[in-house]
Structure formats: C-alpha cells, structure tokens
Amino acid sequence: MKQLIIESLSKSYGRKPVFANIDLCYRSGTVNGIIGSNGAGKSTFLNCIAGFIPYSGKIFKKNIRTVGLLTANPYMFPRITGYEFIEFCLSAKNSKTDKRRLQRLNSLFELPLAQYAEEYSTGMLKKLHLLALLLQDNDLLLLDEPFNGLDAVSSAYLVELLKELKKQDAFIFISSHDVNRLIQLADTLTIIENGTACLKPDALSDIEKEIQEAAREKVKNIFSSTE
Ligand SMILES: Nc1ncnc2c1ncn2[C@@H]1O[C@H](COP(=O)(O)OP(=O)(O)OP(=O)(O)O)[C@@H](O)[C@H]1O
Incomplete structure (x- = not known):
C-alpha cells in the first residue's frame, strides 16, 4: 500500500501565508478530491505534494517513487x-x-x-x-483541474479511466471546481479554506447542497441589507 502522510505543512509566498499546520493522511486505491474557493490554495497544495515548490513541514511518501502532476495550465x-x-x-x-x-x-x-x-x-x-x-x-497522480477545457464526452471518459485506475491501486488527487464530477469519483474530499485543510471522508453528496445553501444565505443577506 502506498501512503502520503502530511505533517505540519505550511506554505507562504513571501509574507503572504496560504495555509499553515496541515496534518493529513491518505492511502492508495483512492481518488482524493480537493476543493476550495479561488485562491484558497488547491494548486499550491498539489505543488507542495509534487515537491515543485518549497514548503515547511514534512510530506512522507511511502512506497511512492514517481509522481506525475497535471498543472492547471500546462505548458507546451x-x-x-x-x-x-x-x-x-x-x-x-x-x-x-x-x-x-x-x-x-x-x-x-x-x-x-x-x-x-x-x-x-x-x-x-x-x-x-x-x-x-x-x-x-506514476505511483502518485496529481491532477489540477483536469476537467477544465475537456468536452463532456472526454470528461466522461476521464472519469471512467480514473475509476479503472483506482481498482488497480492507483493513488490519485484531483483538484476541481466541478463538485458533481468529484462526487462521482472521489473517496475522500479535502476542503482547503481559511488557511487550513480538513478531510471529509464521507457525505460527499451533501457538499454541493451545503455550498448552494451557503450561497443562497449570502445572496439573501446582500439583498436584504440593501433594501
Ligand atoms: N507564485 C506565486 N507567488 C505569489 N503568490 C502566489 C503564487 N501562486 C499562488 N499565489 C497565491 O497563493 C494563493 C493560493 O493560490 P492557488 O493558486 O494555490 O489557489 P487555488 O485554490 O488553486 O485557486 P483557483 O481555484 O483560482 O485555481 C492565492 O492567494 C494566490 O494569489
């Protein structure tokens, strides 16, 4: 079994902190969804795991020799x-x-x-x-916004491909704003917000409802405060 163990992970760009003291643990044979609002730190989190950027804290990769990262805007x-x-x-x-x-x-x-x-x-x-x-x-696959730009049919193929890989003990992380796709695929969901990250192993289907309800409340408050 492959494992990724994250201990006290913190990252700042200059003086600007993105997140601090993240402790998390994941294992292979899983698809792990990463969600969070724009600028929350999803790409930064994946880049730290890939070892592409410096960070403080420790990331242990057990039985993981090779890591593949799909960046959000890949260079060609x-x-x-x-x-x-x-x-x-x-x-x-x-x-x-x-x-x-x-x-x-x-x-x-x-x-x-x-x-x-x-x-x-x-x-x-x-x-x-x-x-x-x-x-x-690769032993570990990190996909930053893999569905962005893909047509509906290709997205469906990718979901099915990743499901097949998961059966073969693949270890996959996906950051996406497409919560529906993540619900189809992910075994765990990590939410990055307010400079920290928390793991939600269950109740993925509730996430979209929660996001929609929070949005409804906020919009309602804006309208009621301008009346
Ligand atoms: N190279 C950089 N230098 C300085 N600040 C950066 C750099 N890269 C990212 N940031 C900042 O770090 C924070 C997290 O950025 P990141 O790209 O990880 O967010 P994200 O959750 O992936 O966002 P999005 O959903 O918009 O893609 C943001 O406030 C961003 O402005």
Whole structure:
C-alpha cells in the first residue's frame, strides 16, 4: 500500500501565508478530491505534494517513487508534435512508448498526434498532457483541474479511466471546481479554506447542497441589507 502522510505543512509566498499546520493522511486505491474557493490554495497544495515548490513541514511518501502532476495550465513547446511530446515525457521517466497502449488510450481522446502542438486547442493540449501522464504509470497522480477545457464526452471518459485506475491501486488527487464530477469519483474530499485543510471522508453528496445553501444565505443577506 502506498501512503502520503502530511505533517505540519505550511506554505507562504513571501509574507503572504496560504495555509499553515496541515496534518493529513491518505492511502492508495483512492481518488482524493480537493476543493476550495479561488485562491484558497488547491494548486499550491498539489505543488507542495509534487515537491515543485518549497514548503515547511514534512510530506512522507511511502512506497511512492514517481509522481506525475497535471498543472492547471500546462505548458507546451510549440514546435513539437503530440507524439514527440509523449515520447519526451516517457523518456523523462526512463520508459519507452508502448504504441499499442498509446493507440488504445488515444482511441478515447482522438488526438492528431502527428500534428504540431501549437495547432492544438486548449482542451486538446490538456488531453495530450493527460495521455502522457497516464502512460507514465506514476505511483502518485496529481491532477489540477483536469476537467477544465475537456468536452463532456472526454470528461466522461476521464472519469471512467480514473475509476479503472483506482481498482488497480492507483493513488490519485484531483483538484476541481466541478463538485458533481468529484462526487462521482472521489473517496475522500479535502476542503482547503481559511488557511487550513480538513478531510471529509464521507457525505460527499451533501457538499454541493451545503455550498448552494451557503450561497443562497449570502445572496439573501446582500439583498436584504440593501433594501
Ligand atoms: N507564485 C506565486 N507567488 C505569489 N503568490 C502566489 C503564487 N501562486 C499562488 N499565489 C497565491 O497563493 C494563493 C493560493 O493560490 P492557488 O493558486 O494555490 O489557489 P487555488 O485554490 O488553486 O485557486 P483557483 O481555484 O483560482 O485555481 C492565492 O492567494 C494566490 O494569489
């Protein structure tokens, strides 16, 4: 079993704190949803786990050798074909492209892999990064807003792919504003708010109702205070 143990995690940008003293524990065979309002710290949290940015505190990765991170706005080299990009990502992890597996996965995403990436749309670029990450077989998969930019059919494929991976003991984190998608997929939900993070292992379906009710209250208060 793989485990991620977070102890006293704190992160500031300069003097501006994002979160402090987070203690959390996760295990493999799970999809872990991360939610929070804009600017709450979801991307920062995933970047800390990936080890892409400095932080204070400790993050223990048990039986996790490789980590793959899909950033919210992935960068792409313009004069490189989709296929070359996938080969590049796989060689970075010391592995070779399994063409049959690539074709099988791409039968879902339908990317024109011979085309230059500069000719790809936003959603196509996101799919290309996802394809590369899925082929890398990382022990830990961190997906920052994976559904943003994907069409409805591709989003549905991604949900089903992630469910299959979960059955094979994959270890997945997804930050998303799409609470409905997370409810379909996630075993746990981590809420990042007010500079801290708390884990909600159950009652995922209540979250959307809670958000809607809180929004209704707030809007009602604004209207009643201006009357
Ligand atoms: N490189 C940076 N330098 C300074 N401040 C940053 C940097 N990156 C993020 N921040 C700040 O840290 C806070 C958390 O940002 P982060 O991108 O992690 O939020 P988020 O929850 O992912 O937001 P969103 O839902 O809008 O994508 C924000 O206040 C943001 O302004």
